[in-house]
Amino acid sequence: MSSSVNVGSAQKTRIVVVGNGMVGHHFVDQLIQENAADNDTQLDIVVLSAEPRLAYDRVHLSEYFSGKTAEELAMTTPEYYQQNQVNFALSAKVVNINKLAKTVTTESGDVYEYDKLVLSTGSYPFVPPIPGNDQPHCLVYRTIEDLENITASAAVSKVGVVVGGGLLGLEAANALKEAGLQTHVVEFAPQLMAVQVDGGGGRVLRNKIEALGVQVHTQKATQSIEAGDTCRYKMCFADGEVLETDMILFSAGIRPSDALAREFDLKIGERGGIVIDDHCLTSDPDIYAIGECALWNNFIFGLVAPGYTMARAAASHIVGGELKFEGADMSTKLKLMGVEVGSIGDAHARTEGSLCYTYENQPLEVYKKIVVDAEQKKLLGAVLIGDTSDYDTLLQYALNDIELPENPESLILPAGEGNAPALGADALPDTATICSCHNVSKGDIIAAVDQGACDVGSVKGCTKAATGCGGCAALLKSVVDTELEKRGVEVKKDICEHFAYSRQEMFHLIQVGKIKTFDELLEKHGKGLGCEICKPAAGSILASVWNDFVLKPDHVSLQDTNDTYLGNMQKDGTYSIVPRIAGGEITPEKLIILGEIGRDYKLYTKITGGQRIDLFGAKVEQLPEIWEKLIAAGFETGHAYAKSLRTVKSCVGSTWCRFGVQDSVGQAIDLENRYKGLRAPHKIKFAVSGCTRECAEAQSKDIGVIATENGWNLYVCGNGGMKPRHADLFATDLDTETLVKYIDRVLMFYVRTADRLQRTSVWMENLEGGLEYLKQVVIEDSLGLGEELEAQMQNVVDTYQCEWKVAVENEQSRKRFRRFVNSDKSDLNIVFVEERDQIRPATEQEKQQLQAETADQLATEVV
Amino acid sequence: MTTQNNWVSVCSGTDLVDNSGVCALIDGKEVAIFKFKSANDEQVFAVSNWDPFGKANVLYRGLLGSVDDAKVVIAPLYKQRYCLATGTCLDDESVSLTVYPVRIEQDNVLVQVAQ
Ligand code: SRM
Ligand SMILES: Cc1cc2nc3c(=O)[nH]c(=O)nc-3n(C[C@H](O)[C@H](O)[C@H](O)COP(=O)(O)OP(=O)(O)OC[C@H]3O[C@@H](n4cnc5c(N)ncnc54)[C@H](O)[C@@H]3O)c2cc1C
Ligand code: SF4
Ligand code: FES
DSSP states (O other), X not given: OTTSOOTTOSSOEEEEEEOOSHHHHHHHHHHHHHHHHOTTOOEEEEEEOSSSSOOBOSTTGGGGTTTOOHHHHBSOOHHHHHHTTEEEESSOOEEEEETTTTEEEETTOOEEEOSEEEEOOOEEEOOOOOTTTTSTTEEEOSSHHHHHHHHHHHHTOSEEEXXXXXXXHHHHHHHHHHTTOEEEEEOSXXXXXXXXXXXXXXXXXXXXXXXXXXXXXXXXXXXXXXXOSSSSEEEEETTSOEEEESEEEEOSOEEEOOHHHHHTTOOBOXXXXXXXXXXXXXXXXXXXXXXXXXEETTBOOOSHHHHHHHXXXXXXXXXXXXXXXXXXXXXXXXXXXXXXXXXXXXXXOOSTTOEEEEEEETTTTEEEEEXXXXXSOSEEEEEEESOOTTHHHHHHHHHTTOOOOSSGGGGTSOSOTTOOOOOOGGGSOTTOEEETTTTEEHHHHHHHHHTTOOSHHHHHHHHOTTSSSOTTHHHHHHHHHHHHHHTTOOOOOOSBTTBSSOHHHHHHHHHHTTOOSHHHHHHHHBOSSOOTTHHHHHHHHHHHHHOOOTTSHHHHTTSOHHHHTTSEEOTTSOEEEOBOOGGGOOOHHHHHHHHHHHHHTTOEEXXXXXXXXXXXXXXXXXXXXXXXXXXXXXXXXXXXXXXXXXXXXXXXXXXXXXXXXXXXXXXXXXXXXHHTTOBOSSXXXXXXXXXTTOTTOGGGSSEEEEEETTEEEEEESOBOSSSOXXXXXXXXXXXXXXXXXXXXXXXXXXXXXXXXXOOHHHHHHHSTTHHHHXXXXXXXXXXXXXXXXXXXXXXXXXXXXXXXXXXXXXXXXXXXXXXXXXXXXXXXXXXXXXXXXXXXXXXXXXXXHHHHHHHHHHHHHHO | OOSSSSEEEEEEGGGSOBTEEEEEEEXXXXXXXXXXXXXXXXXXXXXXXXXXXXXXXXXXXXXXXXXXXXXXXXXXXXXXXXXXXXXXXXXXXXXXXXXEOEEEETTEEEEEOOX
């Protein structure tokens, strides 16, 4: 092959890669592997990136808004490039190609020689030539810098408009909505996502998006952007209408970054794009183009997977391999604002003679269409809105030319008699592509399993499947599980070695089997003696279902130490004491008592992040006495140690605050008193704010309540902590009765179905159907479970008892707090020193020093 | 082996808690005593109470369980697992607890502490 590297020559081949986007990086990765695999093919790699950082995951760019950092989005690191001898320059935009001298020059004047040049310059957002489109709050959506600009602009805006209702435009609209803006989408075409979705699907999609509070304006051509009256700008449309907005985000399509190629005489397509052949070679035999800047067969591929295939083809050609780029599938499945959308192949039924089957369920807002060939033997395309559960099966029919069942419509009709079963992983041929981003076939996965990969994680590790866009994750799992099962490997979803069940299944076994103790559960359904995973899990389920006293002899051995001693163990073996201070409201009298107890027992006192007071440094044998005093003064346990309701934070609300519209403190106290003691898969936090200023930070809580003029807005499944998540708005303007009813149902449904140690935020993210599904279950009662969930909650509420009260009144459980069974001494290893007028645990060093001092002192006293 | 030979009577059998632990102070040493009890099995173990990772006297407050067939205690602070028969830490073989012989005789819990 004339253009391939002369393998074996000592001379290194120098490859210069222009652009370090997703595709450019994938290409570099291929070369690194070549270098590692074959010592003869030594390639000298130089990367020139116009951006100030190396490649990052553009596909998941929007996650930047939900808290992902630039580091987390990064696809590589400078260290990785350095270790693999990849030279790179950042903020180095290439402005000149000299094809004769075989050099490129950057903006700052640096010149680089190449043997092979690879253009992976991607594309840029198209901004329609509308007068006024260059104002400060007119932005685009492609790079991390763009996102920083959007965030800054959103912070000073109330209304935002996205121009363009395609895939990216809707994603951008979601970002604006999440940022709290009143959001509009303006689309030139008569429908949303016109490329991927047909008219019928577009209509359903629009309804769903509008139901989420985003206003959609179709068939609107913007003529100018002028100064606004109520907002910063005013968009004027061709039909005479206007729309006021504070910011505008253009997402009206992409254009290939082909300027370099254009200027330096490489062949360009009529409507742009660098023309390439199957080897990704441009019109120059030493220059390749890959990714979104390349035009193959008169087509630009605006997705990563085809770009990756191009990268592999180009790399292969450079080292004399066989791989070619022969087009790519453009099917997509995504979730936009919780709305599922899928598009496969010929979605618009443009193939001659093709026929369609359509299913639409208006009440549930589900739309499904399949396009088949004239003989009704092959699937050509599909559109799915509102429910993409059939996507994997349909895609495999389309990609692998699998013969359709007798009644093709059965593939999209709701489950019922005579339905074609979903194509299991088993039905796929070995050649079926499972992951198109990394070109992994079912055969590759089988090979990985044969070589010893025995779970999804290790198959991912060695094949890279599901590490690109992530769209194939579910299918990958089902292929791996099926293969493992065939080999007689048990596929584990077990919570631990003692129980071959998930937490949800354990819940079911306990409830249906009326099991009341761990021993009974173990005997009937488990093996061995249990462990730190299954025991507390079972303890928590038994408590949620039967709500017995946690220190009852049957349960005592189940609890993690914090539950057993009804306090959080600190690093030195002492405990913290956190009495409940519902809603953060406390009388001066009670504050004094806490102060007295803190002083008398010499405890370290601190205001917690949960609006209450924590007393630290109590020795285990002191706990019952201290709690006895607290209880006598009217306190009760705060469950700071338990996987249960922690605090309901409040703001001062309408009683005092000039802006408050409801009594947020009263509501917080009522809610805290209702749900205190509820044992759950993880801890639960609430907050209630008195108006939209949100001083109680309710939107960062599992359950957030914000007062409105007409009642309460309910937010669910928020989280602070390690991975913050804003709570989703669940229902608006509720009266207190309905509010409590919904919270009962949401929480009990969570308690029943979540995994062990899964906060509501993660539970929601894994819940099939997401927020919409939860609304159906809770508000529409689609499972008919509503009353049962409420009754179960009422039972927990009615049987509440303060654990500390029971514990101090019971001789047997008080005995648990004896430090030694045979002595009244204390633990000598617990040593405090003073800091800022309070105690703190001594460090190891301080302990040694203190010991030495006392020894000295004793010695002098003796003398 | 005789009953006198370093065997110390620590407490009564009823002071122990089924499937959980208590702590005894013997010759200035903190000893954690655990009792496993199921329908057809009863077994008592004694090990040093010092948590080598947490650097605190807390092991008696750990959960009991099993790993394969070995009976274990799980450290309450950072969850390392120790085989009670051998004292070995299953999560770091270089660390182990002192194991003390223990038995129950006429409702007396006896522990043998070497001199
Ligand atoms: C005491 C306190 C810090 C303080 O001095 O302010 C605290 C202390 C602890 N937190 Fe916290 N958290 C405290 C408020 C918070 C908050 C703020 C809040 O509640 O508004 C958060 C973020 C909000 C949230 O949870 O969404 C918080 C997020 C965490 C997390 C991360 C949870 C997550 O989902 O990412 C953990 C770890 C865990 O639970 O697995 C944690 C775990 C802990 C533990 C239990 C760690 C441990 O095992 O020792 C600490 C012991 C508490 C003790 O000894 O009493 N703590 N912790 C706060 C007690 C509040 C209370 O009155 O009950
Ligand atoms: C918000 C968003 C969501 C998306 N979601 C999906 C999705 O769900 N699925 C999917 O398949 N695809 C998605 N895409 C598309 C996907 O990101 C692109 O297909 C992919 O990034 C293309 O990679 P690339 O390397 O060709 O181009 P790019 O990633 O654009 O990289 C090109 C790089 O070259 C640099 N460059 C340009 N000119 C020069 C020059 N002269 N000198 C030096 N450097 C230069 C650019 O600055 C850029 O860094 C999404 C895109 C966006 C913006
Ligand atoms: S949230 Fe509203 S009512 Fe509450 S303190 Fe803030 S401004 Fe006042
Ligand atoms: S298809 Fe994108 S990761 Fe597999």
